[in-house]
Every structure is written in structure tokens, then in C-alpha cells.
Amino acid sequence: MRGYRTILVERVDLGQGTTGRFHGLLHSGGRYVVSDERSATECAEESAIVKRIAAEAVEDTGGLFVTTPADDPGYADRFLAGCLKTGVPVQEIPAAEALRREPRLNPGISRAFEVQDGAVDAWKLLWGNARSAEEHGARILSYHWVTEVIREGDRVLGVMARDNRAQEMVRIEAAFVINAGGVWAGEIADMADCPGVTVVPGKGIMIAMNHRLVRTVVNRCEHPGDGDILVPIRTVCVIGTTDVKADSPDDYSIDRAEVQQMLDAGEVIVPGFRQARALHAWTGARPLFKDERAGEGGEDTRHMSRGLALVDHLRRDGVSGFLTITGGKLTTYRLMAETVVDAMVEQMGDARPCTTADEPLPGSEDGRHYWLGSRLAAQEEAMADDQLVCECELLPRRKLIEAARRRPGMTLDDVRRALRLGMGPCQGGFCTYRATGILHGLGDAETERADELLLTFLQHRWLGLEPILYGDQMRQACLDDWIFQGTLDVEHLPVAVPA
Amino acid sequence: MTHQLHELMRDSLDHCVKCTICETYCPVAAATPLFPGPKYVGPQAERYRGGDANADASLDYCSSCGICTQVCPQGVKIAEINSQAKAELAQERGVSLRDRLIARPTLAGWMGAPVWPVANWTTSFGPFRLLLEKVLRIHRKAPMPRWAGRTFQSRTRARRRAPNPSAPQRQVVFFHGCAANFYEPGTGAMAVQVLEHNGLEVIIPKQGCCGLPLQSNGQYDAARAYVRRLAAQLAPYARAGHDIVATSTSCGLMLKREAHEILGVDDDDLKVVSERMFDICEYLVMLDERGELNRDMQPVDMEVPYHAPCQQRGHGVGTPAMELMALVPGLRASQVDAVCCGVAGTYGLKAEKYDIAMEVGRSLFDQVRASGAPLSVCDSETCRWQIAAATDRPSVHPVEMLHRAYGLG
Ligand SMILES: Cc1cc2nc3c(=O)[nH]c(=O)nc-3n(C[C@H](O)[C@H](O)[C@H](O)COP(=O)(O)OP(=O)(O)OC[C@H]3O[C@@H](n4cnc5c(N)ncnc54)[C@H](O)[C@@H]3O)c2cc1C
Numbered sequence: 001m002r003g004y005r006t007i008l009v010e011r012v013d014l015g016q017g018t019t020g021r022f023h024g025l026l027h028s029g030g031r032y033v034v035s036d037e038r039s040a041t042e043c044a045e046e047s048a049i050v051k052r053i054a055a056e057a058v059e060d061t062g063g064l065f066v067t068t069p070a071d072d073p074g075y076a077d078r079f080l081a082g083c084l085k086t087g088v089p090v091q092e093i094p095a096a097e098a099l100r101r102e103p104r105l106n107p108g109i110s111r112a113f114e115v116q117d118g119a120v121d122a123w124k125l126l127w128g129n130a131r132s133a134e135e136h137g138a139r140i141l142s143y144h145w146v147t148e149v150i151r152e153g154d155r156v157l158g159v160m161a162r163d164n165r166a167q168e169m170v171r172i173e174a175a176f177v178i179n180a181g182g183v184w185a186g187e188i189a190d191m192a193d194c195p196g197v198t199v200v201p202g203k204g205i206m207i208a209m210n211h212r213l214v215r216t217v218v219n220r221c222e223h224p225g226d227g228d229i230l231v232p233i234r235t236v237c238v239i240g241t242t243d244v245k246a247d248s249p250d251d252y253s254i255d256r257a258e259v260q261q262m263l264d265a266g267e268v269i270v271p272g273f274r275q276a277r278a279l280h281a282w283t284g285a286r287p288l289f290k291d292e293r294a295g296e297g298g299e300d301t302r303h304m305s306r307g308l309a310l311v312d313h314l315r316r317d318g319v320s321g322f323l324t325i326t327g328g329k330l331t332t333y334r335l336m337a338e339t340v341v342d343a344m345v346e347q348m349g350d351a352r353p354c355t356t357a358d359e360p361l362p363g364s365e366d367g368r369h370y371w372l373g374s375r376l377a378a379q380e381e382a383m384a385d386d387q388l389v390c391e392c393e394l395l396p397r398r399k400l401i402e403a404a405r406r407r408p409g410m411t412l413d414d415v416r417r418a419l420r421l422g423m424g425p426c427q428g429g430f431c432t433y434r435a436t437g438i439l440h441g442l443g444d445a446e447t448e449r450a451d452e453l454l455l456t457f458l459q460h461r462w463l464g465l466e467p468i469l470y471g472d473q474m475r476q477a478c479l480d481d482w483i484f485q486g487t488l489d490v491e492h493l494p495v496a497v498p499a
Numbered sequence: 500m501t502h503q504l505h506e507l508m509r510d511s512l513d514h515c516v517k518c519t520i521c522e523t524y525c526p527v528a529a530a531t532p533l534f535p536g537p538k539y540v541g542p543q544a545e546r547y548r549g550g551d552a553n554a555d556a557s558l559d560y561c562s563s564c565g566i567c568t569q570v571c572p573q574g575v576k577i578a579e580i581n582s583q584a585k586a587e588l589a590q591e592r593g594v595s596l597r598d599r600l601i602a603r604p605t606l607a608g609w610m611g612a613p614v615w616p617v618a619n620w621t622t623s624f625g626p627f628r629l630l631l632e633k634v635l636r637i638h639r640k641a642p643m644p645r646w647a648g649r650t651f652q653s654r655t656r657a658r659r660r661a662p663n664p665s666a667p668q669r670q671v672v673f674f675h676g677c678a679a680n681f682y683e684p685g686t687g688a689m690a691v692q693v694l695e696h697n698g699l700e701v702i703i704p705k706q707g708c709c710g711l712p713l714q715s716n717g718q719y720d721a722a723r724a725y726v727r728r729l730a731a732q733l734a735p736y737a738r739a740g741h742d743i744v745a746t747s748t749s750c751g752l753m754l755k756r757e758a759h760e761i762l763g764v765d766d767d768d769l770k771v772v773s774e775r776m777f778d779i780c781e782y783l784v785m786l787d788e789r790g791e792l793n794r795d796m797q798p799v800d801m802e803v804p805y806h807a808p809c810q811q812r813g814h815g816v817g818t819p820a821m822e823l824m825a826l827v828p829g830l831r832a833s834q835v836d837a838v839c840c841g842v843a844g845t846y847g848l849k850a851e852k853y854d855i856a857m858e859v860g861r862s863l864f865d866q867v868r869a870s871g872a873p874l875s876v877c878d879s880e881t882c883r884w885q886i887a888a889a890t891d892r893p894s895v896h897p898v899e900m901l902h903r904a905y906g907l908g
Pocket of ligand 1: 009011012013014015016018019020021022023024026027146180202203205206242283284285286287326328329331
């Protein structure tokens, strides 16, 4: 928007990083009013902006902070004072009113506060930003893995990236390189010989439940802890999360004990939670910044700041043409971009102002927020003459074909990130083979690749399914298993499953 | 709206594994592309509801026959979820004058009864029906019952006795429903005679409409008021130990189960009534099992096709009508291989749904016609009217066959 020619380099697909693995909460700031005042204020300001510029990706659910019988009743007053101090809009409502609005809430709640939380669909937000960038002339190179930051003396000149589809190296020269590698930002800074940028992966688990048990975001009115937020987003609601220091940002393993911990946590907010159907579990790693050179921070990731971190490598390492931005939250993504580009502009001696807070993303011009029934309404129009590929997510055949034509060579996970294929109750049981067949029929995936797409997708879905197999989802998995093994005999497809 | 039971019904959507059995049995989805099917509008679409606005008017094409719930191997309350959603849709979009009218059989009943010859003439008078279709969107060919003049209630005033706790075993209450009251008092009279022939004394208390047509037209508040009032009228009898017997299988089911499970009515009157409520064929088979049914019957030499209506299946008691007819010497009843006649109470009357209803019932009608029998047998009144109109021969309640076998008329 400031008129630069830009290239975005992403090693896999947009949303493959932490952004596609988060909780879905557009923070009002309430969560941080006591423990991290700066983050609270940033969230309050930014969430209002994101609601405006990315309306399509946000559902204005509103939020509640409730004091459950398991919470310290003294926290509520500190919470209220913190909101006033940090500028987070809040209003106390009678507990009975909260229960009227959310009948499934723990009837033992003693206090309730209304805040302006929202639910944000990371993919919609990403696609909106990507489209906007492209409309302003940017190029987006997905499946390009940066392996080297090219330096000449004290200047960064660009990067070398491996094109993982064409299997070749690409040299990208640029007047300026911004490292927005999230939890991987330290690795990239290392490539530029700027060591000590440590981004601690603060790993967290989330579990999506089959349907909305609440309509508004529900937070426990307590010091931030584990499993204390339930976010209604799209057709599901998500309980989360934990925060443990992981050894590697690429560790997506799911700890059984944490699954149980989340289900117990759900019970505190909504009694009977364990009887509801769990759909899928996943983990993501927060980028928690710790500058070894500044010597700050500790090992307890829960208490590290959620504030954004700009690393000025000119000042810090004497390297020009290179900046790192990390830390932060999805809610503050725009502010992070503004901050780092302001710093770049300053370094380049070029005074171009930021306009991202004012210009709506493509698709959000009318300011209409996402609403739960929207896919149902769209399907209502097309009903009679289009087949549903993914029934759970109401994805019509036409949309899949359009997307495949626009972006040839997609994996089914790419389709999932773009169109939500396989994200509903049956977790790919009925749509995987349909989608594979359609891509094959279009000539987009020849036989061997089609087999591979199918197996890979099933395997990826399984990672998030296997840890939560009980009750209804177990039954579903058995039926799906019968379809794929018993009927389609996928185990004997003549391809090797990629690792 | 956020009634606990509603939440329970809604929660049952969690059990759906998308096996699609409900869709393969849904008679409406098979007949029209306008209805996306029970899995779609039920467990699938329900996940998209609960926001600000309802998004899927197509759900209105559900006829509420309830077969989906019956066939679901996972126990998803599909029909119940759909009924709830329909009610919310109706609340949001408003209920048409037509749907208000046809959902209140007592209203039409009382309007027509005093002037019954005129009323009957108008409803069979083509130009009037065309006008009705134009103005009210009631299909000109839709089957309409004929008013019988004096109501069943006024014909049986002598039986309006008080509950009698000291003689409960031999006294039963007859719940006749609106159909017998206004249009088919003959069926009501036969039921009374058959019960009496089996040594039972029959009490016919004052009673109103159960509210089922209101429920199936999404008018839940009104339906609740109706069913509560009716339950209050019948409850003293149930408390005194009288069993309640119904010829209208769908209205009986309303009191037995649906008012609680779909409308979420919880009151004590309804509870005691539902515990004492029996479909008449179910009741007679029970008598037979206890060795108390009068098996002294004359031959009725006839082949008859029998259709078990959807609501009858909702009782979950098998097909007692078939068991009873099997007792009648010479009577060869065979069950039609079809799930639904299409009318589903008031659904098939509506101009935009008449053709769908006829398509749903087509195979049933074909089988009845092909049987060559002079009549067909079915437990539910609106189904009988639909089948009779579509097959050009009478369709009668099973008690009528017993009535003949007992030589009562
Ligand atoms: C469990 C959990 C819950 C969260 N919940 C919330 C929430 O509810 N609300 C909220 O606002 N925030 C939340 N967050 C925080 C938020 O998700 C992150 O702060 C945010 O998504 C980070 O975005 P990012 O763009 O900095 O990083 P990323 O989204 O990780 O983007 C970095 C990208 O860089 C790519 N990359 C890495 N190395 C290379 C390379 N060598 N070459 C090319 N590309 C590379 C990666 O593939 C990745 O896609 C949560 C985080 C976690 C872990």
C-alpha cells in the first residue's frame, strides 16, 4: 500500500505456520489487563481496527469473562480495574443475565463481564490480506523455502529460496528484507548471521467441538491459565489452550494428558462438556521473543510478554537492509506490519505513511461481518444444481473446480485451508475421495498423484483425530475407516505414503 | 427457545456419522429436489443455526413425517431438530394466514359445522377451490374432509361423565380428536361400539384440539397452549386411573410423546395423560394379550391393503392394526410397501407442496389401486383422506373392520 514492489516468500502454504494453528480469538484485550498491560491496550486498539478492515473474517460474537466456582473471586475486581487502566471496554452484567444468554454456562458463576471479543477466521484473514497485497502489486511465492539470507558486508541483499514444487533454487534480490518468520524468526536471523534472536516456541493445544456450545467467547475471569477460553468460531467451538516450552517450533505432537486437561477445563466452563463430541485437536507454537543479547525473559512461557517485538538489526548487529518482527498475536498482526514497515521506511529515509488501518481488505468493503448461517444461505441459492463435495462444510463442487483452475497443483490440505474441505464432523470421511476424484477428473492430478493426495490428507487428518477418539468421534472414525479400508482398500494403493 | 429438552435434541446431532440412511428413507427428498434431505437440514445445517438469522428456507419442505428419526441408527433426533428449526424460521419470518388457518382444525370445524351443507358444497365447488388456491394457497385438488353437521361431542353428551377412581379398570376415556368431532363422527361411534363390545364403559369428556397441526406448521406457542388445555381436560381421568384411547394416531402420539419431546411441554397434566395414552389398535391388542379381547367374530371375506402411517410408526408399537385384522376370519390384510402417503397432516394441502405430496404417495396409491380392493385401511385421518382421494375408493380406520367383524353395523 505504501507503493513498494514486494515479494512474500512462504515455505509451505499461507497459514501453515502458527496463524493456521491458533485459537481463533480476536482479543478484546481483557485477557491481559492484569498481567501484560501493553498487550491489553494493543489488543483493544487493534481488534477494533481488524473488525473494521477485515469484517468478512471476523464474527462479532462479543465476549464474557466469568468467575466460575474454580476461580479466585478476588481477581474480578483487579480485572475491572485493569480494564479501566488499559482502555479495554468492559461492562459488568448480572450473572443471571450471562446465564440467560449462555444457558449452558456453569450455573455456579458469581460474576460476569461483557467485553468486545470476536472470533477471527485466520484463513479468511490471510486470503484477504494476500488478495489485497496482490492487488497492490505484490507477488506471493508459496512453497518457497528460504535457505540463505544473502549478505554483502553489512548489507542484506536478498534471499535464496528452494522452490519445493519445481525443486529448484531461486535467488531473490531486494532492497530490503523483512523477517516475519514467527516462531522460526530466530532461524532466519541466524541465516543472516544475526545470532541470539531467540524465539521460544510456546506450544499450546486446542480442541474443536462439533457444534457451538456457546454463542459468545467465554473466558474465565482469572489470571491467564490453561484451557480457560472457549471460542465459538464458524460451526464449532474451540477450547484452549496450554502453554509449554517446546524444543522445536516444528513439534506438532499432541500430549494425551493435555487432551484430558482441556476436556476437564471445558467442564468448568460448560458442565457436561465431556459428553459433547470432540472433532479435532491440534497444536501451535507461539512466537515468544527473548533477546539473548538483552538478557531478559525466563523459561516460563505463560508469563512471557505477548507484545510484539521489533528487532532492529542495524542498531543491534550493525546489519542494514534487514529487520525482524516477531512475538505479538494474531490480533495485533496489522500493528506488527505497520511497526516493521515504519522502521524500514525510516532506515531507507523514505517517509511514506501507513494506511492499513483505513483500507478494508478485498471482500470486507461492505463492513458486513461473517455470520454463522452464511454458507447455508449461499448453498440455498445453488442447491438444486450443484453437488456438495464436503457436506459438513457445505463446499459445493463448483467452488472446488474454480479453485483448482485458479491454483493448479493444490494438495488437499491447500484445498482445506482455502475452502475448509474435511474440517467438519466426518473429518474427511466422505469428501476426501470425492475431492480427489474431482481433481483427477479435471486433469489436475494424474493417477499416482491423486492416490498420494488422498493418502496424505487422510494421514494429516488422522494426526488431529487419533488423540481425541472417544464417543461419537470414535464411531465416525470407525465408519470412515471402513469406507477407506474396507470399501476402497486404500492400504493397497500402489503409492508410498509420503512422510 | 433454549429449553433444556431442545438442547438435548440438538445435542443428538453429535451422533450423526453421515451414513445417509435417513436420506435414503426420506420420502420427500426422493420426490423433489426442493428438499435437500433430512441429514442436510438436520444434523448438518443445525451446526449453522443459532446465529442472528435463519438461512435455509428449504427446510420448510420437510413434511415432519418423522421417518428420519425412526431409521437413524445413531439415535439422532433428526425430525425433532428440523421441527425446532422450522418453528424458529416461522417465528422469524412470520406465519401466513393460510398456515394459521389450516393449523386450527377446530376453527374450520366450528365455522363449517352449523352450515355444513353449504360448507361441503363450497369445498367441492371448483371455482371456490380455485379462489381458495389463489387467495390462501390451498391447492384446489387437495383432499378436504366433509363436515358432518352435528359434532361428535354433541352426539355423545350423555357420555360426558366425571372420573371414577373406584371403577377404573372397566372404564376408558375416548379421545376422539378433531377429525371424529367434525368430519368422521362415524369412526368415533364405531370405536365406542367396539370398545363397548369388549366390555368397556366409554367416557367421552369435553376435549379440544391437541395442537399438532400448529406444531407441524411451526406455531409452537399456540401449539403449547392447545396441548396444555387438552391435557388439563384429560388429566383428572388419567389420575383417576382411566386409560385413554385414541383413534387419531397422530393426535395420540402428540399427547404420548411429541408435546414433551418436540414442544418441550413439561407439566404434570401432560405427564399423567401421556402415561395413560393408547392408540386404539395398540389397546385392543393389549386386551387380546391379556385374553380379554372378544374374539367372537364373523367372517369378512375381503382383501384389503393396509398402510401404517408415519405417526403410527412413531408410537413404536409395531402394527397392531395388522394383528387385529389377522383375527378376523376371511379378512386378508396386506401391508403396503410404502413409507408415507405424502399429506403429512396439512403439508399436502398447500399449493406449493401438493405435487410433492402426490409424488411421495405415488407408489402407495399405485399399490392400493392395483390391489383391486374396494377400500383401503389406515389409522390416520388425513392420510385416509389423501389415499381415498388419490385412489378413488374409501379408506377406513382399522376399527371399522373390527366393527364389521363384530356384526355391529
Ligand atoms: C496455541 C496458540 C493459540 C493462539 N491463540 C491466539 C488467539 O486466540 N488470538 C490471537 O490473536 N493470537 C493467538 N495466538 C498467537 C498467534 O497465533 C500468533 O502470534 C500469530 O499467528 C503469529 O503469526 P506470524 O505471522 O508471526 O507467524 P506464522 O503464522 O507462524 O508465520 C510465519 C511463517 O513463516 C514461514 N517460514 C518459517 N521459516 C521459513 C523459511 N525459512 N522460509 C520461508 N518461510 C518460512 C512459516 O511457514 C510460517 O507460515 C495463538 C498462538 C498459539 C500457539
